[in-house]
Amino acid sequence: MSNKMWGGRFSEGPDAIMEEINASIGFDQKLYSQDIAGSKAHVRMLAAQGIVAADDAKAIEDGLDTIKGEIEAGSFTFSRALEDIHMNVESRLADLIGPKAGRLHTARSRNDQVATDFRLWVRDTLDTLDVQLLELQLAFVAKADEFASAVMPGFTHLQSAQPVTFGHHMMAYVEMLARDRGRVQDARQRMNECPLGSAALAGTSFPIDRHMTAKALGFDRPTANSLDGVSDRDFALEALSSASICAMHLSRFAEELVIWSSAQFRFVKLSDKFSTGSSIMPQKRNPDAAELVRAKSGRIIGDLNALLIVMKGLPLAYSKDMQEDKEQVFDALQNLSLCIAAMTGMVKDLEPNLKELKKAAGSGYSTATDLADWLVRTLGMPFRNAHHVTGSLVAMAAERSIELHKLSLEDMQTVEPTITEDVFSVLSVDKSVRSRTCYGGTAPVNVKKQAKSWLKKLEKEKAAKQ
Numbered sequence: 001m002s003n004k005m006w007g008g009r010f011s012e013g014p015d016a017i018m019e020e021i022n023a024s025i026g027f028d029q030k031l032y033s034q035d036i037a038g039s040k041a042h043v044r045m046l047a048a049q050g051i052v053a054a055d056d057a058k059a060i061e062d063g064l065d066t067i068k069g070e071i072e073a074g075s076f077t078f079s080r081a082l083e084d085i086h087m088n089v090e091s092r093l094a095d096l097i098g099p100k101a102g103r104l105h106t107a108r109s110r111n112d113q114v115a116t117d118f119r120l121w122v123r124d125t126l127d128t129l130d131v132q133l134l135e136l137q138l139a140f141v142a143k144a145d146e147f148a149s150a151v152m153p154g155f156t157h158l159q160s161a162q163p164v165t166f167g168h169h170m171m172a173y174v175e176m177l178a179r180d181r182g183r184v185q186d187a188r189q190r191m192n193e194c195p196l197g198s199a200a201l202a203g204t205s206f207p208i209d210r211h212m213t214a215k216a217l218g219f220d221r222p223t224a225n226s227l228d229g230v231s232d233r234d235f236a237l238e239a240l241s242s243a244s245i246c247a248m249h250l251s252r253f254a255e256e257l258v259i260w261s262s263a264q265f266r267f268v269k270l271s272d273k274f275s276t277g278s279s280i281m282p283q284k285r286n287p288d289a290a291e292l293v294r295a296k297s298g299r300i301i302g303d304l305n306a307l308l309i310v311m312k313g314l315p316l317a318y319s320k321d322m323q324e325d326k327e328q329v330f331d332a333l334q335n336l337s338l339c340i341a342a343m344t345g346m347v348k349d350l351e352p353n354l355k356e357l358k359k360a361a362g363s364g365y366s367t368a369t370d371l372a373d374w375l376v377r378t379l380g381m382p383f384r385n386a387h388h389v390t391g392s393l394v395a396m397a398a399e400r401s402i403e404l405h406k407l408s409l410e411d412m413q414t415v416e417p418t419i420t421e422d423v424f425s426v427l428s429v430d431k432s433v434r435s436r437t438c439y440g441g442t443a444p445v446n447v448k449k450q451a452k453s454w455l456k457k458l459e460k461e462k463a464a465k466q
């Protein structure tokens, strides 16, 4: 049997394989509520414009509500022969209200319909992600505030570089997440134009009111070019690229958690709630959630790549290739949401091991830069010379396998005779971090101030969203 929605010029139904490759209902049924909202807005506009009689429009709207109820109750039967969510809904509407159901598809096409449904889904999901990211920022800010003056080693090349505070490290992620949220909000704002009424590709000769449907669906305006309206998937790509960058950020902290929670580092304890044991090695506490967050960045970035490659080289306007846009976006955004939730839980429960952090902060000659700075400040030495002198002192300490502050003044004076006792005042880790008061520096007073101001800002935002 040929397709009852578009089979007019077909004498035979599709090959079974054709049906399998063609159908999207397996995944686009996720768009049912957006599809029904779009159809309701469309038919109401058709009635307002006198294109469809008011009582037909009312029957269509009521039928659509019934269908929504059926889908939500789990009593709706999705049919692969009907390809996609749009035709599944329309066919059921015909069962429910008879031939007038056929008026719904006046002045539209599945091309503008799917573009609209999908935008609505992406838009709503970006809004949810933004709220989740705000919660994660709050979790980091709380840790930063609590541990604003707890010292830890700061790393470059994963080698001890200079001491920093644990709070400062937490606040670095607050900044990253703020940029992630900026990208999400920016993408959301740019995508908020309604393609409905672009019809198949060229617009329609019916006197539709695209501003009315755009407004009804919460869009800022209709898209300005019908060809672009049906063929644009930038909104999906921008969502995926924002998601990819965010996932990349999460993977960096996930990696740090894996390293920090290892027996070799012992910087933090991850909560039992986000760790697993080993079935053979009783001593193990594995950071599985962190590892999975780290790994999921791979599939999210993969999803972005996949859609970029689907879209690359597609001639205007719609091509069926574009049906391959949805699974990547669903996969990426749902997994990102899960990662953010897992990360929020891990950060909230995170227990820094202050003793280990302090011990590690002082090892590895982490205050060598402070010594060089002291030579510049107190003895008026050019920095390059100070760097050289400090290097010799570090080499001397390393040869004896001791920390810098364990060298005696006499030993130091063999390298630089004018060094005084005062030098020891900068060799302590606490002094080192406290001295870094420049804007953006790691000094505890800075961290406290930043944490407090972010907390205020985020709580205000959170209240405004509720």
Ligand code: ARG
Binding pocket: 024, 028, 083, 084, 110, 111, 114, 318, 320, 322, 323, 324
């Ligand atoms: N299921 C299709 C998709 O997701 C809907 C649009 C189909 N349009 C068409 N001309 N065949 O892209």
